[in-house]
Amino acid sequence: MTNTADPTDLADVTLLEVTVDTGEFRRALAAVTVHAAKDADRSHLHRIRCHIGPGLMFVTAADGYTAAAARVQIIAADGTAAADVGHVDLSPADVGKILAVFHVGKRSDREDIEMLLRIKVAVALHPAEEDGAPLVPAPYVHLTDVSGMIPGEALELPVLPADDHAPDVPRLLSRIIAAPAGVLDTFGLTPELIGRFTRAAKAYSTELLISATYGGARPMLVVRAGQNFVGSVSPLSYPEDQQDKHRSWLEQWLDQLPPPLADPGPAPTPGAEAPE
Incomplete structure (x- = not known):
């Protein structure tokens, strides 16, 4: 039997509300989403996680081959969000909707315009299917363009159910980055894996910085794009016969x-003009 509770009696509970720079949030999503698992059946990896803490948000994803994190400054937050409140998980498809709806555009006319996005995380209480059953909580995220005096575009998306098997990407990357630096003679990377990091280079309009660390059974590559993106990938290792080849x-x-x-002369400086 269907629950006939009056919907007007059901209230939403706001968990937190933060404001971020729209362009910064877009760059983070664009750089990180490609690192989430494409297979929806791998639900613990088929997600983009937003870790929200005091003054800072980490946008993360991992699929077992690569991991990535981008940071976004929180411009304003309510009292609840002043402390570490955990994380919010979104599907790659829903992240695509965010990128499609909220744009920054060119600022040639008004360089001083702040493009701002308000992100509210809330829980709606829905009627259960059976009479007398407790109300079912349905967490969601509501995004609103608050760049001007009047709110602009808005989008409401469901929050993915929690998954205990989802990796803690910030702690994973912290361990890899803190490991001793190493030197790799020859290593391999597939075009697909290295191509993921070009998304970050394009999003942040910068080059990729790559270093190696040795913190476990095998070396890891740390890949950075500017100051707000870091990721990791495990390079391919080869048996001795292939290395000989x-x-x-x-x-x-x-x-x-x-x-x-004998004397090749000075190496060309990147970006320098060619000699006449």
């Missing part, structure tokens, strides 16, 4: 290229 290829190049110059 790879070295032989390099030796073939040395045999077939002309002899090196």
Whole structure:
């Protein structure tokens, strides 16, 4: 039997409300979403997680091959959000909706315009299917463009159910970054994996910085794009026979290229003008 409770008696409970820069939030989502698992059946990895703490939000994702985090400054928050309140999980499809609805645009005319987005996390209480059953909580996130005097575009999306198997990406990356630096002679990366990080380079309009660390059974690569994005990927390792083959290829190049110059001259400086 369907619950016939009057919907007007049901109240939403706001858990937190924060305001962020729209462009900064968009860049974080664009850089990180590609690192979430594409297979919806891997529900613990098929999600983008927003960790919300005092003054800062980490947008994270991981699929077992790569992991990534981008940070977003919180411009304003209510009293509840002043402390660490946990995280909010969104599906990749819903993140796509956010990127489609909220745009920054060009600021050629008004450079001083602040593009702001208010993010409210709340719980709606829905009637249960059976009479007398407790109300069913349905968490959701409501996003509103608050750049001007009058609120603009708005979007409401469901929050994914909690999954205890979802990785704690901030702690994972903290362990990898804190590990001792290492040097890799030769390593491999598939085009698909390295291509994920080009999204961050494009989102933040910068180059990728790559370093190696040794903190466990195998080396890890730490990939950064500017100051607000960091990720990691495990490079491919090769058995000794394949390494020998790879070295032989390099030796073939040395045999077939002309002899090196005794004094090649100064190396060109990136971005410098060519000599006349």
